[in-house]
Amino acid sequence: MxxxxxxxxxxxxxxxxxxxxxxxxxxxxxxxxxxxxxxxxxxxxxxxxxxxxxxxxxxxxxxxxxxxxxxxxxxxxxxxxxxxxxxxxxxxxxxxxxxxxxxxxxxxxxxxxxxxxxxxxxxxxxxxxxxxxxxxxxxxxxxxxxxxxxxxxxxxxxxxxxAPGPRGPLLSDRARERLQEHIHARLGDRIALDELAAIAGMSPHNLLVAFRRAFGTTPAQYVIAQRLRRVRWLLANSAQDITAIALETGFASHSHLTTAFRRHVGLTPRDFRRRWREDS
Structure with a gap:
């Protein structure tokens, strides 16, 4: 138990x-x-x-x-x-x-x-x-x-x-699930708005409206947030070097990841890993 x-x-x-x-x-x-x-x-x-x-x-x-x-x-x-x-x-x-x-x-x-x-x-x-x-x-x-x-x-x-209002495009539960699965499986790749719109069966404009209503954020912001979540997990639970982590999660380089990570998390990836290990 x-x-x-x-x-x-x-x-x-x-x-x-x-x-x-x-x-x-x-x-x-x-x-x-x-x-x-x-x-x-x-x-x-x-x-x-x-x-x-x-x-x-x-x-x-x-x-x-x-x-x-x-x-x-x-x-x-x-x-x-x-x-x-x-x-x-x-x-x-x-x-x-x-x-x-x-x-x-x-x-x-x-x-x-x-x-x-x-x-x-x-x-x-x-x-x-x-x-x-x-x-x-x-x-x-x-x-x-x-x-x-x-x-x-x-x-x-x-x-x-x-939340969705009475008017405007809405994502079905199935479309929402398919979008999440696609994004989580492709974090290391370029994820274009057009491909997400095709998965949802919508125009890019309607997807932007429906996505914000369903997730409370834009597709681009959601993708960045999920990439950074994956980065944090890899920093805490793997011995991979930061450049390898950056490339695996869709960032162009070590410096690109560091800039984004510091802006969203308030620490560099190296400092985050060090603090995590000190607290573990």
């Missing part, structure tokens, strides 16, 4: 559960919550991951620390994973608290899978460090972080900003 340890903290309407789990024998999770849930991978090797939301499956490349999954309230989420000893946090936010800030419609948030959000990641890590501390300063800091995270969800993940 998998070894699991969990700690929990609550600050007003925000709750955080941080779990350390051994998934060397594989593990599966299911979730159906009345609250919004933000799952944050905080560390540890995960070599295989499959996720599903309302019956629609995704198979992202293995996550690195800081990758997040946003599961809106009332949605059915399931996942299976295999790896080592991992640590993850689940942040729960009551939709009613968001409704008080933005009205009933504003309380709805859009799902994200294997997304990167440095503020959310670092804030959850900081909040995790406050669990079990009951001094006044820690309580005030926890309440402030909880409020900041709620506001961040409203600003960055509101469903009316990313």
């Amino acid at each position: 998998a070894e699991i340890t969990e700690i929990q903290g609550r600050w007003g309407t925000v709750e955080l559960a941080v779990t350390r789990e051994d998934i060397r024998a594989a593990a599966s999770w299911r979730m159906h919550e009345a609250r919004h849930a933000v799952i944050v991978h905080l560390g540890g090797p995960m070599r295989q991951l499959e996720t599903e939301l309302d019956g629609v499956a995704t198979r992202p490349s293995p996550p690195a620390a800081g990758d997040i999954w946003v599961v809106p309230a009332g949605r059915n989420y399931a996942s299976q994973a295999h790896g080592g000893i991992i640590r993850y946090g689940v942040l729960y936010v009551d939709p009613r608290s968001l409704a008080e800030l933005a009205g009933p419609e504003g309380a709805q948030i859009a799902p994200r899978f294997a997304h990167r959000d440095e503020f959310l990641y670092r804030a959850v890590e900081r909040l995790a460090g406050l669990i079990g501390r009951d001094d006044d300063v820690s309580e005030l800091l926890g309440a402030s972080l909880g409020q900041a995270l709620s506001l961040h969800l409203l600003q960055r993940y509101r469903a009316d900003e990313a």
Whole structure:
């Protein structure tokens, strides 16, 4: 049986559960919550991951620390994973608290899978460090972080900003899955908008609209994010040199990767690898 340890903290309407789990024998999770849930991978090797939301499956490349999954309230989420000893946090936010800030419609948030959000990641890590501390300063800091995270969800993940509306092109569940599979399988190659449009059965213009509604980002930004996720995993879990990693993940050179990595992650690939090994 998998070894699991969990700690929990609550600050007003925000709750955080941080779990350390051994998934060397594989593990599966299911979730159906009345609250919004933000799952944050905080560390540890995960070599295989499959996720599903309302019956629609995704198979992202293995996550690195800081990758997040946003599961809106009332949605059915399931996942299976295999790896080592991992640590993850689940942040729960009551939709009613968001409704008080933005009205009933504003309380709805859009799902994200294997997304990167440095503020959310670092804030959850900081909040995790406050669990079990009951001094006044820690309580005030926890309440402030909880409020900041709620506001961040409203600003960055509101469903009316990313979800499909009544008009305009939409991606079917099957088209969305096929696009993800194609992109994840071709991260080392040039991925053209025309080929993605052909897979979706749309014009390039309609794909741009439908893709943003489905994924909350443009195809180009999504591809970059997935390439960098793969880079982070290879840096943490392989001995490949950085030039080889760059070429394998679609970057033209070591310097091209370093520029993109520093812009999105805030560290060079070399520094990221060094810090990961120091923390492991």
